[in-house]
Each structure stands twice: as C-alpha cells, then as structure tokens.
Amino acid sequence: MRRRGALFLLPALALPRPAPAQTPVPRGEFWFDPTQLPSFTGTVERYLLNPRGETDALIFREGPQIVFPPDVAEAVRQVAPQxxxxxxxxxxxxxxxxxxxxxxxxxxxxxxxxxxxxxxxLGGRLPEERATRLAVAGTVKQPYYAPQGEVAGAILEDGTVILVPQGMAEGMRDLLRPGAKLAAEGMGQEGEGGRALLASALGDQPGTLKPLPPPQR
Structure with missing residues (x-):
C-alpha cells in the first residue's frame, strides 16, 4: 500500500511550476523583439530638426546621434527631456x-x-514647398550622419542641422569636420525646436559661399 501511494504522488511532484508573471513588451509590426538588440544608454543633450521642421534625431551628451521616425518624437521627448x-x-x-x-x-x-x-x-527629410530660405553660420559640433553612417552634413554648436545634397559630402569633409567654421544658405525650417536646412550654397564664411547642385529626388 505504501508503494502504491508513492507512485500515485509522483505525477503531482513532476508538474511544472507556473512561470512568474512578466510585463509583455509590445512588438509593433516587427517579427522579432527589438529589445534583443544591443542597448545604448546616454543623456539627451538636444533634439534635432530636419529641413521639413520635424524632430527626428537627438544627440547624446556622450556623442552618438540617435535617429527615429518623426511620429514618435513627442513620445521620446516625454520619456527623456533634454x-x-x-x-x-x-x-x-x-x-x-x-x-x-x-x-x-x-x-x-x-x-x-x-x-x-x-x-x-534621408530622402524623406528634404524640405517641403512651405519651406523658407535660411542663412546660417557657426562652428561645426559634429558631422550629421545618415542612418547607414555616411556623412550627410553637419550639426553646428547651436544645434542647427545643415544637410547637403546626396553625394556632395565626400568632397566637403574639411568644411564638415568638428571645429570647422561653416556657413550655408538653403531651404528649410526654424522654430523653437531649432533650425535645419538643405544647403544650396556652402562655405567657411557667409562671404565665401559657393553654390551646390540641387538634390536628386
């Protein structure tokens, strides 16, 4: 009888314990969990506009640039103000x-x-018809990068974004390097969030601007 009772208890002892409850991570439309990717932690130094006047990037105080769709900008800003x-x-x-x-x-x-x-x-960041003509000048803080890593312009010390036409940055690296003096004119937007333009003319001073070819659309 004792042996039979022991055998009767074995299945109950073998039952798996329920897993602890976990907060589900929303997956969006991805087929994978993005939080399995590397994580990067930093302090938000400033948010950046594009020439359409949309916020679609930020700079960490530690240096890296972070890019994101404009439609999540407000949510990111709410989570992490400057x-x-x-x-x-x-x-x-x-x-x-x-x-x-x-x-x-x-x-x-x-x-x-x-x-x-x-x-x-980057093509979706080109200025719209309602853009205005801007003239800017200052000192380059760091290059402005495309998501794939190519230099696509410059960020001035005051946060102004200067985008150059596609394929033009390679021949202008001296103007786009950190610490360089840079002046530009072009179509873009400015507001409380900053300034951004697509350069149609570029130089090291406002009086030395040289015209650039229009972007390929």
Whole structure:
C-alpha cells in the first residue's frame, strides 16, 4: 500500500511550476523583439530638426546621434527631456556613431516602447514647398550622419542641422569636420525646436559661399 501511494504522488511532484508573471513588451509590426538588440544608454543633450521642421534625431551628451521616425518624437521627448537619461535599443552603423532607434525607455528597469517602423532614408527629410530660405553660420559640433553612417552634413554648436545634397559630402569633409567654421544658405525650417536646412550654397564664411547642385529626388 505504501508503494502504491508513492507512485500515485509522483505525477503531482513532476508538474511544472507556473512561470512568474512578466510585463509583455509590445512588438509593433516587427517579427522579432527589438529589445534583443544591443542597448545604448546616454543623456539627451538636444533634439534635432530636419529641413521639413520635424524632430527626428537627438544627440547624446556622450556623442552618438540617435535617429527615429518623426511620429514618435513627442513620445521620446516625454520619456527623456533634454538633460535626462535614455536607453535605446537599435542598430548602430558600422562606420559612424549613429544608431537607428527600434525601442526606447527612460531606464533599464522600465518597459520599453517599440518604434513601429525603421527610419532609414534621408530622402524623406528634404524640405517641403512651405519651406523658407535660411542663412546660417557657426562652428561645426559634429558631422550629421545618415542612418547607414555616411556623412550627410553637419550639426553646428547651436544645434542647427545643415544637410547637403546626396553625394556632395565626400568632397566637403574639411568644411564638415568638428571645429570647422561653416556657413550655408538653403531651404528649410526654424522654430523653437531649432533650425535645419538643405544647403544650396556652402562655405567657411557667409562671404565665401559657393553654390551646390540641387538634390536628386
């Protein structure tokens, strides 16, 4: 009888214990969990506009640029205002300190918010018809990178973004390097969030501007 009772208890002892409850991570439209990608933590130094007047990037105080779709800009800003930390999961370019955001959170212990789509292309940042003509000048803080890592322009010390026509940056590296003096004219937008333009003329001073070919659309 004792042996029979022991055998009767074995199945009950073998039952798996229920897993502890976990907060689900929203997956967006991805077929994978973006938070399995590398994470990057930094302090938001400033948000950046594109020539359409949209916020679609930020700079970490530690140096890297983070790019994201304009439609999540307000959510990112709410989570991490200027001067606050931010954790980003995403893809870092091979050749430059620029990261395409796929998820973000205010800290490693918070539930991440997943970005719904990749934000790869510079073409969608070209100025619209309602853009105005701007003239800017200042000192280059760092190059402005395409998500794939190519130099696509410059960011001035005051946060102004100067985008150059596709394929033109390679011959202008001296003007786009950190610490260089840079002046530009072109179509773009400015407001409380900053300034950004697509350069139609570029030089080291306002009086030395040289025209650039129009962008390929």
């Amino acid at each position: 001067g606050r930390p931010l954790v980003v999961w995403g893809i870092r370019a091979r050749t430059a300190p620029v990261i395409t955001m796929l998820a973000f959170a205010p800290g490693s212990d918070a539930t991440p918010t997943v970005v719904e789509r990749f934000y790869w292309r």
